[in-house]
Amino acid sequence: MKKITINPVTRANSPFMVEAVISQGKVVEARCSVQFFxxxxxxxxxxxxxxxxxxxERVCGICSSAHGTAAAYxxxxxxxxxxxxNGNVLRNLILGADxxxxxxRHFYLLSLPDYVRGPDMHPFVPGYSKDFRLAGRDNxxxxxxxxxxxxxxxxxxxxxxxxxxxxxxxxxxxxxxSTVAPTADVxxxxxxxxxxxNDFIANRMIVDVHTLAEVYADYYTIGGRTADMLVFGIFPxxxxxxxxxxxxxxxxxxxxxxxxxxxxxxxxxxxxxxHSTAANDGGIGAEKIPNNKGxxxxxxAPNREKKGAYSWVKAPRYNGRAVEGGPLxxxxxxxxxxxxxSTMDRIMARVLETQKVGQLMAGWLEELRxxxxxxxxxxxxxxxxxxxxxxxxxxxxGHWLRIEKGRIADYRIITPxxxxxxxxxxxxxxxxxxxxxxxxxxxxxxxxxxxxxxVRSFDPCSACATHVIAPGKSLREFIISV
Amino acid sequence: xxxxxxFKSIINKGGLAAxxxxxxxxxxxxxxxxxxxxxxxxLGTNTCAGDSISFLNSLDPGYRAxxxxxxxxxxxxxxxxxxxxxxxxxxxxxxxxxxxxxxxxVEGTVPTRSNGLYCVLGQRSGEPYTALAxxxxxxxxxxxxxxxxxxxxxxxxxxxxxxxxGGKSVQxxxxxxxxxxxxxxxxxGWIVGTLAHLVWYGEPELDKYNxxxxxxxxxxxxxxQRRHYFDSxxxxxxxxxxxxxxxxxCKGPVTFADCPYRQWNGEHINWPVKANTPCIGCVxxxxxxxxxxxxxxxxxxxxPGITVNANRIGAVTGTLxxxxxxxxxxxxxxxxxLPKTVKIGLAPSKPGLxxxxxxPVQVLVDSIKKKLKKKH
Ligand code: SF4
Numbered sequence: 001m002k003k004i005t006i007n008p009v010t011r012a013n014s015p016f017m018v019e020a021v022i023s024q025g026k027v028v029e030a031r032c033s034v035q036f037f038x039x040x041x042x043x044x045x046x047x048x049x050x051x052x053x054x055x056x057e058r059v060c061g062i063c064s065s066a067h068g069t070a071a072a073y074x075x076x077x078x079x080x081x082x083x084x085x086n087g088n089v090l091r092n093l094i095l096g097a098d099x100x101x102x103x104x105r106h107f108y109l110l111s112l113p114d115y116v117r118g119p120d121m122h123p124f125v126p127g128y129s130k131d132f133r134l135a136g137r138d139n140x141x142x143x144x145x146x147x148x149x150x151x152x153x154x155x156x157x158x159x160x161x162x163x164x165x166x167x168x169x170x171x172x173x174x175x176x177x178s179t180v181a182p183t184a185d186v187x188x189x190x191x192x193x194x195x196x197x198n199d200f201i202a203n204r205m206i207v208d209v210h211t212l213a214e215v216y217a218d219y220y221t222i223g224g225r226t227a228d229m230l231v232f233g234i235f236p237x238x239x240x241x242x243x244x245x246x247x248x249x250x251x252x253x254x255x256x257x258x259x260x261x262x263x264x265x266x267x268x269x270x271x272x273x274x275h276s277t278a279a280n281d282g283g284i285g286a287e288k289i290p291n292n293k294g295x296x297x298x299x300x301a302p303n304r305e306k307k308g309a310y311s312w313v314k315a316p317r318y319n320g321r322a323v324e325g326g327p328l329x330x331x332x333x334x335x336x337x338x339x340x341x342s343t344m345d346r347i348m349a350r351v352l353e354t355q356k357v358g359q360l361m362a363g364w365l366e367e368l369r370x371x372x373x374x375x376x377x378x379x380x381x382x383x384x385x386x387x388x389x390x391x392x393x394x395x396x397x398g399h400w401l402r403i404e405k406g407r408i409a410d411y412r413i414i415t416p417x418x419x420x421x422x423x424x425x426x427x428x429x430x431x432x433x434x435x436x437x438x439x440x441x442x443x444x445x446x447x448x449x450x451x452x453x454x455v456r457s458f459d460p461c462s463a464c465a466t467h468v469i470a471p472g473k474s475l476r477e478f479i480i481s482v
Numbered sequence: 483x484x485x486x487x488x489f490k491s492i493i494n495k496g497g498l499a500a501x502x503x504x505x506x507x508x509x510x511x512x513x514x515x516x517x518x519x520x521x522x523x524x525l526g527t528n529t530c531a532g533d534s535i536s537f538l539n540s541l542d543p544g545y546r547a548x549x550x551x552x553x554x555x556x557x558x559x560x561x562x563x564x565x566x567x568x569x570x571x572x573x574x575x576x577x578x579x580x581x582x583x584x585x586x587x588v589e590g591t592v593p594t595r596s597n598g599l600y601c602v603l604g605q606r607s608g609e610p611y612t613a614l615a616x617x618x619x620x621x622x623x624x625x626x627x628x629x630x631x632x633x634x635x636x637x638x639x640x641x642x643x644x645x646x647x648g649g650k651s652v653q654x655x656x657x658x659x660x661x662x663x664x665x666x667x668x669x670x671g672w673i674v675g676t677l678a679h680l681v682w683y684g685e686p687e688l689d690k691y692n693x694x695x696x697x698x699x700x701x702x703x704x705x706x707q708r709r710h711y712f713d714s715x716x717x718x719x720x721x722x723x724x725x726x727x728x729x730x731x732c733k734g735p736v737t738f739a740d741c742p743y744r745q746w747n748g749e750h751i752n753w754p755v756k757a758n759t760p761c762i763g764c765v766x767x768x769x770x771x772x773x774x775x776x777x778x779x780x781x782x783x784x785x786p787g788i789t790v791n792a793n794r795i796g797a798v799t800g801t802l803x804x805x806x807x808x809x810x811x812x813x814x815x816x817x818x819x820l821p822k823t824v825k826i827g828l829a830p831s832k833p834g835l836x837x838x839x840x841x842p843v844q845v846l847v848d849s850i851k852k853k854l855k856k857k858h
Contacts, residue, residue, distance in 0.1 A: 006566040007605045010559045013531050015603065035602035035610070036593070038528055039646025043639065048775035054762060055770060058639040061532025061667065105538075113563045121549070122521075122556045126572065127563030147546050154539045158748040165757030166746035167539070168532040168667050169764075172757050179722040179758040302646070304596045375722035452565060 001028075004445050007035075009452065011110040013062050013461035016421070020451055022442050027451065030430070030437035032421050033311040037272075037302060044411040049075050049380050049403050050175065052411065056399065057169045059413065060461060062105070065098035065160065066392035067413075068173035070399035073241075075175035078386025078403055081378040087177020088239040089367050090374060093190070094164040094173055095390075096235065096361045100197055101156035101167070102393040103327070103354040106459045107205065108149035111347060114453045115212055116142045128447040133215050142211070145204045152200045159193050162186055177375040182368040191365055198358040201351075209351040213344050223343030223436045223454035227254035228321050229329035230419060232398065234391030235360070245360055246391060249333040250318055256333055260319075266414075267315040267425035274303050315422035315431060316414060322425075324432035325395020325416045326459065327353035343436075346457035382406050392416050394459045417461045433458055518681060519551075521576055521584040523620060524558040524630075527613035528601045528640050528649055529590025532667035533631035534560040540670035541748050548674060552681060553585070570604035570611060577623055585680060586624035587673075591633045591640045591649030592617050600647040614655060621656040626680055628661045629653065630673050635662035635693075636767040643771065653692070661685070662692045666764035671744050672697045691767055693738070702734035702761050705742040721777075722758045731777040733763030 001023045008015030014036070021029040040059055044052060053071040057064035069091060076082065083091070117132045117139055118124030134142065157167040163180045164170025172179040180186065213220070233248035250259045268274075303309075317323075328349035331337035336356065337349050381403055388399040395416025402410040422431030430438075433455055442448050526534065538545050538561075549555040556562075557572050564572060576584050590613070593600035598614030605611055621627050629652040632638040641649040653660040663676050676694055679686040686694040703709065711717070711726035718725040726732070732755065741761070745753045754761050763773035770776075 005605065005608075008559060008565060008569060008603060010562050010565040010569055013560070014526065014529070015559045017602075017605075036528055036613075037600045037647055038640045038649075040640075042644055042646050043642045048777065051770075051774050051776045054776055055639060055774075058530055058532070058666065061530040061535045064530075064532065105535075109538075109561060118563055122554055123549070123558060123562035123564075125563065126568050128568075150538060150545050154541065154544075154748065157539050158751050161747035161751040163757075165752050165754045165759055168530075168535055171754045171759035171762075174721055174759075177722070180752075181722075304599050373722075375720065377720045 002445060004442075004448055006448060006451060009455060009460075011113065011456065012459075013060065016460065018437070018451060018455060020437060020440075020442070020448070022445060025441055025443070027437050027440040027442060030434045030451075031310055031423065032431065032433050032437075032455065033423070034313045034421065035311075037312045039302075041411045041413060044408050047408050049078070049401060049406075049408050052399070052401065052408065053174055054169070054171070056411075056413065057173075059415075060392075061168045062102050062461065063098065063392045063394070064168040065095045065164070065170055065173060066390060066397055067399070068170060069095050070388040070390045070392075070397050070413075071401075072173050072175045073388030073390060074386040074399040074401040075380075075388070076378075076386070077388060078384040078401055079175065079378045079381050080384075081176060081376055082239050082241075083177035084373045084376050085239050085367075086182060086369055086372050086374045087376065088236055088241075089364050090163050090178035090180065090182065091173050092235045092245075093361060093364055094160055094170055094178070096357050096364070097156050097159035097163075097194075098167065098170075099357050099393050100201075100354060100361075101153045101160070102459075103350050103357075104149050104156065104197075104201075104205065105153045106393075107209070107347070107351055107354075108146045109153075110459070111456055112142060112146060114449060114456060115216060116146070118143065128449045130444060130447055131449055134211070138211055138215075142208055145208055148200065148204065152197050155193050156197055159190055159197075162190050162193075174375070176378050177373070179375055181374060182370055184370065187365060187368060187370075191362070194358065194361055194365070198355075198362065201355045201358055205351055206355060209348055213348060216344065219344040219347075219453065220340060220342045222440055222450065223346070223457055224341050225324075225432060225435045227251055227332065227341050228318075228323045228432075229332060230259070230318055230323040230325050230396050231329050231333045232259075232389040232391055232396040234330065246330045246334055248389075250323070251329065251332060252319065252321065252323075254338075263319040265317050265320075267317055269315070269426040270309050270311065270423040271314045272302055272304050272306050272309045272312055273314065274306065309423075311421075311423040313418055313421055313423060313431075315425045316419050317422075317425055317429075320427075320429075322422065322429055322432045322435060323419060324458070325391075325419050326350070326393075329395065330391060331356075343454050343457040350459065380406055394461055395419055415461075417458075420458045421460050433460065519554050520625065520681060521556050521580050522553040522587060522677070523556055523573065523576055523584060523624075524587040524589065525603065525613070525616060525620070526559050527588060527590035527592050527603070527617065527634070528647060529631070529633060531560055531589070533589045533634075533665075533673070534558060536665075536667035536670055537630075537673055538670075539747060540674050543674065548677075552674075553677060556584075566604075570606065573616070573620060577620060581623040583625050584623075585626045585628060585677070586617075586620050587628045587630050588617055588621075588634045588652045589630050591637055591647070592652060592655050593647035593649050594655065595646075595648030600649075617652060617655055621652070621660075622658060626661060626685070627652065627656065627658065628663055628673075628676060628680075630663050631668050632664040632666045632764055632766075632769050635660075635664040636691075636769070638666060639770050660692060661688065661694070664693065664698075664765045664767075664769075665739070666769060669697075669739075669741070669744060669746065689738070693765075697740055697744075698738045698765060700738065700740065702737045702739055702741055702755075703732075705740060706734055706755060707742055708755055718758065721760075724758060727755050727758070727760040729779050731760040731762070731775065731779055733766070733773045733780070734761040735780065737761055737763040737766055737773075739765045 003021050005019050007017035017033045019031045020027045053068045056067040056071045059067050160167035164172040229251040233244035235245040237243045250257045328346045331349045384403045386401045398414045400412040421433050440450050598612030601613040602610040629635040634652050637651045708726045716725045717729040741753045762776045763769050
C-alpha cells in the first residue's frame with residue numbers, strides 16, 4: 001500500500017489535488033480535493049438582478065457563455081418574459097461557439113499531452129516520460145494539429161465575439177435576448193468561420209480521436225463506473241423553451257428517467273462547510289413558489305478546519321447516487337452514443353459532441369430572421385424567483401435567483417464540476433471522479449499518468465465548483481425542478 | 483557565432499555608416515542573449531483562468547510564436563505538461579537559477595483568509611503551498627512582476643464585497659513594484675504587448691495605477707465610434723440599439739482602455755459598444771464594485787461635451803423623436819438634468835475614478851467623480 005499525491009493536477013481549468021492509495025499496482029482508494037474558495041453567491045447579494053449575467057460569467061473563463069445563459073434564463077423566468085425568436089437563436093449560437101472552443105481546447109491542449117509526446121521545449125518539458133505509444137509520424141501529425149487546434153479555438157472565440165462582443169465573458173447574452181442584429185455580413189462571417197472549424201473537426205479531430213482510441217484501447221476499460229448521469233438540457237429549440245436540442249434526463253444504471261427535482265440533494269459531510277437545517281425564516285416557502293420550485297432551508301458556513309473534510313466542493317447527489325455530467329451524459333440521453341462509461345468513452349463523446357454541435361449551428365444560422373428584433377425589454381420584478389437551467393460544457397448547470405425589493409436576495413449556482421468532482425457523502429460514497437479512479441492500474445508510482453488520464457477525461461473545472469457558500473447567513477438550499 | 487563587436491566592425495569597414503540604433507538592432511539579433519527570451523512564470527491564484535485563455539487567443543503573434551520567439555514559458559497550470567511535484571519543482575528551479583531575471587505573471591486575486599489556505603497551488607514537503615506564499619516568494623525574486631487581469635491588478639470580482647476569501651491584489655501583498663495589466667479578461671494585445679515591451683525595451687511607461695499608458699492612456703469614450711451620438715444627445719434606451727450606450731450604463735467616459743481601436747478576438751471583430759451593449763469598465767480599479775449596476779448610467783451630470791447649441795435643440799429633439807427616443811429624455815439630457823438614478827456599489831469608498839487625461843471630457847469626469855464621492 002502506498003499513498004501518492006498529485007498536487008496540483010494541471011491542464012485543468014483550475015488546478016486541484018488527487019490522493020490515491022495504490023495496492024498491487026492498482027488504485028484502491030482515491031480522493032479528489034479542490035483547494036481554493038471564492039464565494040460568488042455572496043458577492044451577488046443585493047446587486048441589480050440584470051448584472052448577474054455579466055458577473056456570473058466571471059465564475060469561469062472557459063465556459064463563461066454557459067453561466068451568462070443560465071443567469072439570463074433565471075431572470076427571464078423571474079420576470080416572466082421570453083426572448084424574441086432571434087434572441088434565442090443568437091444565444092444558442094454564442095453558447096454553441098463557446099462549446100466548440102472549450103471542447104477543441106480540452107481535447108488538444110489539455111488532454112493530448114497525456115498521450116502525445118510534445119516538443120523538447122517549455123512548457124512541454126518537464127513532463128512524464130513513459131507510455132507514449134503513438135508512432136513517430138502519428139505523434140508528429142497530432143502535434144501539428146495541436147497548434148492548429150489553438151487557431152481553431154481562437155476562431156471559435158471570434159465567432160463568440162461576432163455576436164457576443166468579446167470572449168471570454170461575452171456581453172450579448174442577456175435576459176430579454178441578445179443584442180447584435182443578424183445582418184448578412186455578420187452571418188456570412190460567422191458561417192465562414194464555422195465552416196473552417198467544422199472542416200477541422202471532421203478532417204482532423206475525428207481522425208485523431210479514433211487514432212487515440214485505437215492505440216490506447218485499454219482506456220475503454222480504465223476509468224469506468226456505472227452509467228449514472230444527469231443532464232439539464234441545452235440549446236432551446238424555440239423561444240418558448242418547450243424542448244431542447246440536447247434533452248434533459250437522469251440516467252440510473254444506464255436507464256433514462258425523467259429528472260425528479262425532489263431527488264436532488266447536496267451533502268456537506270466531507271466538504272469544508274458547516275451545515276444545519278434552519279427554520280423557515282419567513283422567506284418564500286416552497287408551497288408558495290410557482291411551478292414547484294421547491295427549496296430547503298439551511299445554513300452553510302465555511303470551515304477550513306472541519307474534521308474529516310477535504311474539499312471546497314460540496315457533494316450533490318441524485319437519488320442518493322453520485323451522477324456525472326458532460327458530453328457522454330448528453331449523448332447517452334439523446335441516444336447518439338451508448339458504448340460505455342470510461343476514460344476513452346468520455347473523450348470520444350466530447351469529440352463527437354463537438355461535431356454534432358458544429359453541425360447544428362450551421363442549421364441555426366438558417367433560422368435567423370434579419371430585420372426582426374433580437375431583444376425584448378422587460379421590467380425587473382419587485383419580488384420573484386427564477387431558475388435557469390442549462391448545460392455547461394462539462395455538465396448540468398443551474399442558476400437560482402430570488403429577487404426582493406428589485407435586488408438579488410439569494411443567488412445559487414450548482415455547477416457541473418460539483419457533480420463530477422464531489423467528495424464523499426455521509427454514506428462514504430465517493431464522487432464520480434473518485435469512483436472512476438478505483439482499479440486504475442498505475443505502472444510507475446513516480447509517474448502516475450494513468451490517474452491523470454482518468455481525471456482529465458471529465459474536463460474538470462474546479463473554478464466552477466467551489467463557490468456555493470453563504471458564511472454565517474441563512475440561505476435556502478435549492479432543489480432543482482424542471 | 484560571430485561576435486557582436488566583430489560584426490559591427492565588419493559592417494563599418496564595409497563603409498556602412500552604422501548608427502547607434504542599427505548597432506543595437508544588429509546586436510540584439512545576434513546576441514542570443516537570455517534576456518531576450520526570459521523565463522516566464524504564470525501563476526493562477528484565485529482565478530477563472532479567463533486571462534490564460536485570452537492570452538491563448540492572441541492572433542499575431544499566436545501562442546506558438548510567443549513561446550518560441552518571445553519568452554521561455556515555464557509555468558502555467560493551463561498549458562504545462564508537468565503536474566504535481568514536477569510542476570512545483572519548476573518554480574523552485576527558476577527561483578534558484580534565474581533570480582532577478584524571470585518575469586512573474588500573476589492571474590487572480592490572492593486570498594489572505596486562513597493564512598492563505600483559501601487558495602493552495604501545490605505542496606512543499608507535504609505542506610500546502612499557498613498562493614499568498616508563492617506570490618510573495620516568487621515576486622520578491624523576480625525581474626519584473628506583472629499582474630494580469632483585473633483580479634490580480636485591483637482585486638476584481640472575487641474581492642468585491644463582502645470579499646469572502648479575503649482576496650487582495652498582487653500589489654497589496656507584495657512590497658515591490660507591480661506592473662498592472664488589467665481587463666476582465668485581459669485583451670491578448672495588452673499582455674503580449676506588455677511582455678514584448680519588457681523583453682525588448684524594458685519597463686513601459688506607466689500611469690498612476692501602474693498600467694502601461696500604451697494601452698490604458700485614453701478613455702474608451704474619447705476613442706468611441708459612437709462619440710458623435712453622445713455629443714448630439716442620441717442615446718439607446720435599451721441594449722441592442724445602435725446609438726450611444728450611455729443611458730444603458732456605459733462606463734466608457736470613466737474607463738481607460740483602447741478597446742474601441744483594438745477590439746476583441748482576432749482582427750477588430752467586435753467590442754461591447756459595437757455589440758450594442760454598455761462598457762462595464764472592466765479594466766478599472768473600481769470594477770466591478772463601483773461600475774455596478776452595469777445597466778445604470780453614471781450619476782447626474784452636466785454634459786459639457788454636448789456640441790449642440792440652443793438653436794439646434796429643436797432639430798436634435800426632432801431626430802431623437804424620429805429615432806423613437808422619448809423627447810422628455812432628450813430635453814433633460816440637453817439641459818443637463820438626467821435623473822439621479824444611479825446606485826453605486828455596496829463597498830466603502832475606494833479612491834477611484836481619478837482623472838488621468840486632459841481632454842474636453844475632463845469636466846464630465848470631474849463631476850462624475852464628485853458625485854460618486856458625495857454618495858459615500
Ligand atoms: S458613453 Fe459609451 S457608447 Fe457613448 S460615446 Fe461614450 S463610450 Fe461610446
